[in-house]
Amino acid sequence: MGKLDNRVAIVTGGGRGIGRGISLVLAREGASIVLADIDRVNAPQTAQEIRDLGRQAIVVHTDVTNPDSAEAAVQEAVSHFGRVDILVNNAGVVGQHVGGGNITLDDWDACYQVNLKGIWIMSRAMVPHFKEKGGGKIVNIASIAGRKGGPGLAHYCASKAGAISVTQSLARDLGPGNINVNAVCPGLLWTDMWRQLEAMIGGDETPEVVDRRQVFDAFLSTNCPLRREQTPEDIGMAVAFLASEEAKNITGQALNVDGGIELN
Template identity: 35%
Template structure:
């Protein structure tokens, strides 16, 4: 066989990560801190117009201003993902400000109580499921039509390692995150023909303010669950998320991708 025979002749292009999202608008929920903030920063670094959406409007405004200080185009919107009207208004505002919506990360979420199923408070069950599952549903309902109007786009939903594993005492959170994975797959099937990709990311336990705010969490015990011997960082989740939003992931539809330090490999 002659040298090079059988090899692809397709040339490889090198992506300039500073401009790969230029001209595109991204909406990130729960973006005032933690994983959402890291994703918003990484998208801005890639040239995107970034809409920082969060229930905490002052924190969203601070985050947007700080990201904009690096030269990015940003805006802040208050969004309560449990309220369909609030979500609709936030998506509409993003389109009004930047002309279209091309990318979205449905990241907003809460932890919830730690309790056995038979003792789990009903109001807490409703609160967690309403935020972590229903919130993603509300966002998809409004993001998909906006992206279809723009000619296509990409969406990442933030599930969890607990979208595929169980955890005693966390029934509401686990159920909601399993639901997010199923919802993502269904959305991907419905949207593929419209040039909209939908995928899910499943972080392990990540070193964020939300994790440390949970009174029942033993951080040292969580570290031991990860073979790499540490918690993850928001930036590590952001890198996977941004890859899935990029054209580099153009053939990835309806997938659930873990970033978990080996948690699921145990």
């Protein structure tokens, strides 16, 4: 028996990286999965991996920044599976530039729209169904970058601090409707997002930063007490716990899964 037998979960950005890991863990715990992703290439592959586990999965092309798209995703999920029990707001971006003087208005807007407003848009679309069926679980993927500001990442850090804040507000608003709202703050995961970040930090033209994985490893070895990177499966297991009945009395919390990098 899994923690999430007979549940249905929507995972935004579920096609690759952390979202893929979350989707596979939730499926392993018994859930059927709706992959709500703007990407059209990776999500069908992840859906097939879930079916190979013997679970059900559908892909719904979704842009979390667009309220009509969010509404349509929820409606399609409910009409396909008859219900939705869990919403995981995982979709995220880091923008095209890092560095105090390099961040553009477009970078700022992209982080705000996807990482923060997207959580609210998807939750707003989901809540009427949760209220109608007497409850539900929302798990937002924030970041340890939301715990304190970081150099050159004002746009990303601010959006992730906002993600923690909106988690707390929604928990207070939705608790009386038996809706738990929590966040997971991942630490360092070597996904496409981090590879993109390392490329931006290194500068594509900088010859000495050839193997950018070394930069990631160096950061881990100096900043992470457990001295190891986190994996999408680690984040998935934390999400599965928060989305399960084991966490029925936990709401408004943000759980770091970061090997001890941040201690609050």
